[in-house]
Amino acid sequence: MATRAQPGPFRPAGSAGAEALATGGAASAGGPGRPGPLQDETLGVASVPSQWRGVQGIRRETKSCQTASIATAEASVQTRKHADAEVQTEVPAPVGARTVAQHDSPRLAAFLRRVEAMVIRELNKNWQSHAFDGFEVNWTEQQPTVTCLHTLGYPPAQGQGLHVTSVSWNTTGSVVACAYGRLDDGDWSTLKSFVCAWNLDRRGLNPQQPSAVVEVPSAVMCLAFHPTQPSHVAGGLYSGEVLVWDVSHPEDPLLWRTGLTDDTHTDPVYQVLWLPEPRHSHRFQVLSVATDGKVLLWQGGGAGQLQLTEGFALVVQQLPRNTKLKKPPRGETEVGATAVAFSGFDPSLFVLGTEGGFPLKCSLAAEEAALTRMPSSVPLRAPARFTFSPHGGPIYSVSCSPFHRNLFLSAGTDGHIHLYSMLQAQPLASLQLSHKYLFAVRWSPVRPLVFAAASGEGDVQLFDLRKSSQKPTVSIKQTQDDSPVYCLEFNRQQTQLLAAGDAKGTVKVWQLSTEFTEQGPREAEDLEQLAAEGDVAVPGEERVQ
Numbered sequence: 001m002a003t004r005a006q007p008g009p010f011r012p013a014g015s016a017g018a019e020a021l022a023t024g025g026a027a028s029a030g031g032p033g034r035p036g037p038l039q040d041e042t043l044g045v046a047s048v049p050s051q052w053r054g055v056q057g058i059r060r061e062t063k064s065c066q067t068a069s070i071a072t073a074e075a076s077v078q079t080r081k082h083a084d085a086e087v088q089t090e091v092p093a094p095v096g097a098r099t100v101a102q103h104d105s106p107r108l109a110a111f112l113r114r115v116e117a118m119v120i121r122e123l124n125k126n127w128q129s130h131a132f133d134g135f136e137v138n139w140t141e142q143q144p145t146v147t148c149l150h151t152l153g154y155p156p157a158q159g160q161g162l163h164v165t166s167v168s169w170n171t172t173g174s175v176v177a178c179a180y181g182r183l184d185d186g187d188w189s190t191l192k193s194f195v196c197a198w199n200l201d202r203r204g205l206n207p208q209q210p211s212a213v214v215e216v217p218s219a220v221m222c223l224a225f226h227p228t229q230p231s232h233v234a235g236g237l238y239s240g241e242v243l244v245w246d247v248s249h250p251e252d253p254l255l256w257r258t259g260l261t262d263d264t265h266t267d268p269v270y271q272v273l274w275l276p277e278p279r280h281s282h283r284f285q286v287l288s289v290a291t292d293g294k295v296l297l298w299q300g301g302g303a304g305q306l307q308l309t310e311g312f313a314l315v316v317q318q319l320p321r322n323t324k325l326k327k328p329p330r331g332e333t334e335v336g337a338t339a340v341a342f343s344g345f346d347p348s349l350f351v352l353g354t355e356g357g358f359p360l361k362c363s364l365a366a367e368e369a370a371l372t373r374m375p376s377s378v379p380l381r382a383p384a385r386f387t388f389s390p391h392g393g394p395i396y397s398v399s400c401s402p403f404h405r406n407l408f409l410s411a412g413t414d415g416h417i418h419l420y421s422m423l424q425a426q427p428l429a430s431l432q433l434s435h436k437y438l439f440a441v442r443w444s445p446v447r448p449l450v451f452a453a454a455s456g457e458g459d460v461q462l463f464d465l466r467k468s469s470q471k472p473t474v475s476i477k478q479t480q481d482d483s484p485v486y487c488l489e490f491n492r493q494q495t496q497l498l499a500a501g502d503a504k505g506t507v508k509v510w511q512l513s514t515e516f517t518e519q520g521p522r523e524a525e526d527l528e529q530l531a532a533e534g535d536v537a538v539p540g541e542e543r544v545q
Contacts (some may be wrong), residue, residue: 146462146474146516149497150509152207154180154196157505162193162219164501166487168233170225173493174201175211177233177247178507181219183439183486193219195235197247200509212247224272227284234286236269242288242298242306256300262375263308267292270338276347285309291355293334294374295362295383312383313370314352314360320387322425333372335360341398345405349422352384353395359410361386361422389426391416397440403448404527411438411453421531428530429469433461439486446495448527450516454485460500462516466526476510478502 162180169176177197196210219238226232231248232255241264245253258264267290274284275297286298286306293314298306314335339353348364362383370380392414401407406422415434418427436456444450449465453472458479461472478485483503491497496517498510 146476146513147511148508149511150198150200150205150207150507152176152178152196152198152210152507152509153505154194154210154213155208157194157196160191162191162505163486163503164505164507165219165221166223166235167489167499167501167507168223168225169489169491169493169497169499170230170233171228171493172230173491173497175199175225175230175247176491176499176507176509177223177225178501179220179223179235180505181221181238183221183484183503191219191238192217195220195223195233195245195247197233198507212250212253214245214247214250214253216243221268222271224274224286227274227276228282234272234274236265236272236288236290238268240265240267240269240290240292242269242272242286242296244286244300244306254304256298256304256306258298258306258308263296263311263377265290265292265294265296267336271340273340273342275342278347287340289337289340289352291336291338292374293336293372294380295337295340295352308376308378310364311376311378311380312362312366313372313374313380314354314384315371315382317371318368318382319360319384322387334374338395339398339410341400341408343400343405344402351398351400351408351410353398353410353412355394356390357393357395357412357414358390359388359395359398359408359418359420360384361388386422387425388420389418391418393437396438397442399441399443399451401443401448401527402445403443403524404531407527407531409441409443409451411441413437415455417441417451417453419530431463431470433472434459437484439484440488442488442490444495444516445490445492446517447519448523449530452488452490452498454488454500456484458482458485458502460485460488460498460510462512464516465530466520466523474513474516478508479504479506 157180161182163183164178165181165183166179167176168178175197177195180194180196182191193216195214195216197212198205198207199211202211216235216237217239218241220235221238222236224234226234231246232244233247234242234244236242239260241258241260243257244255246255247253265288269288269290271289273287275287277283277285277299287295288298289295295312295314296308297310299309301307314337316333316335319335336355337352338355341351343349343351350362350364352360352362354360360383363385364383366381366383366385368382370382372380374380391410391412393412395410395412397411399409401409407428408420408422410418410420415432415436415438417431417433417438419429419431420427433453434455434457438453438455440454442452444452447464451463453461453463455461458477458481460476460478462474462476464473467473478500479502481504485500485502488498488500491499496512496514498512499507500510501507
């Protein structure tokens with residue numbers, strides 16, 4: 001039912017209008033027979049059927065598919081022969097009781113009583129003997145020889161005729177890195193070079209394909225891995241720059257660099273080291289030495305820059321005059337530094353090797369200002385405290401003993417190794433190992449009386465001062481054409497490994513025999529005697545004073 005409202009005339013609001021609305025229009029003045037303004041009306045219902053449903057009726061299709069019939073077959077197999085076998089052990093014969101030998105008890109007792117006093121006397125003598133003091137039983141298998149485990153190289157660097165100028169083991173002892181550069185005559189400042197690293201524990205090691213390769217715009221003269229970060233390595237360049245790389249990111253390895261500023265070395269950097277900060281032992285700085293006479297300490301900062309924190313300068317006029325030295329060329333004031341080694345007993349004490357051939361004992365705690373005009377953003381101080389008797393030529397390497405606070409070694413172009421005490425200017429011993437240069441010397445990290453040297457005749461020489469104080473115990477031929485061996489380093493974690501780099505661009509990893517890795521009895525006492533008397537007691541040899 002629908003209700004429709006009929007139209008009516010418009011009336012002004014008022015009481016009459018309100019009454020009419022209230023009565024449904026019955027009192028309207030419209031006249032009889034006319035509907036009021038509001039009235040109900042009922043109409044019929046209209047419906048419109050949907051044509052769309054009829055057209056869009058439900059369509060149904062039935063389809064089926066059947067796979068091809070599965071073919072089956074049966075087969076049987078029967079062996080041609082059949083055999084049975086049985087095994088039976090022989091019945092063991094019963095073991096009869098062993099007969100006990102008959103002894104003459106009275107005669108045995110008489111013998112024991114007769115020798116009792118003598119046996120007790122000998123046992124007491126043995127108990128008081130010191131013949132076996134310090135002896136330790138070693139059940140490991142002895143290795144009688146030194147063997148080459150790996151021969152590593154980078155063909156693009158070798159193709160340029162580059163030398164391996166430095167090697168370094170990382171803190172885990174599993175990665176060895178080398179620097180490529182040149183140590184002979186020529187201007188190598190613009191020669192592109194490389195830093196390469198091999199992970200020797202990696203399965204499928206390719207000796208001609210390093211695990212990481214870093215291209216460097218100038219010849220790299222030295223390397224040093226970070227003491228705690230296995231992938232961080234610092235390097236010094238021929239151009240005087242110092243850089244730090246992360247070899248775990250070969251696509252973008254550079255972490256920090258000094259840049260070419262007034263603080264940068266003006267001569268080639270010959271050695272870099274990592275040193276713990278005095279107040280934060282877990283943080284490290286990079287120390288660099290160069291032939292411009294400066295020793296600089298760098299700290300990694302923002303924007304990839306190494307910031308200079310401390311500096312030292314070697315000036316001729318400020319060298320201690322406790323020993324006679326050759327006069328420097330006229331007008332020359334700086335003393336070129338070529339090598340550095342820090343004491344393991346005093347973190348501020350270090351030894352410098354110089355172009356003049358004399359080692360210098362120096363201190364990081366020095367406060368005297370250096371008399372130099374070299375530009376620097378920090379005050380430069382004079383570190384030298386003591387001058388040692390010189391070699392016959394420039395020093396290429398120094399190494400402080402890890403087992404004695406006063407002993408260190410130096411090697412130079414005169415082919416000699418000098419053994420010094422920090423307490424006297426003259427060397428305790430001088431050993432001529434080569435008629436050519438000696439480029440590196442290193443104390444063993446595990447044997448107090450063992451050290452290794454790299455010679456210009458292509459040899460790696462291992463010394464055991466307990467066996468001989470005059471000649472090497474083992475001489476290893478590194479290069480067949482007598483090309484120089486420029487660098488070597490013991491592995492402090494895997495102490496049987498020694499890495500050496502040469503002029504052929506090759507790094508060889510040598511496995512040392514156990515006689516070079518196992519400390520003998522009273523070896524520390526022999527080292528003390530060496531420091532006190534200037535010699536090791538070697539039977540059948542004359543003492544070296």
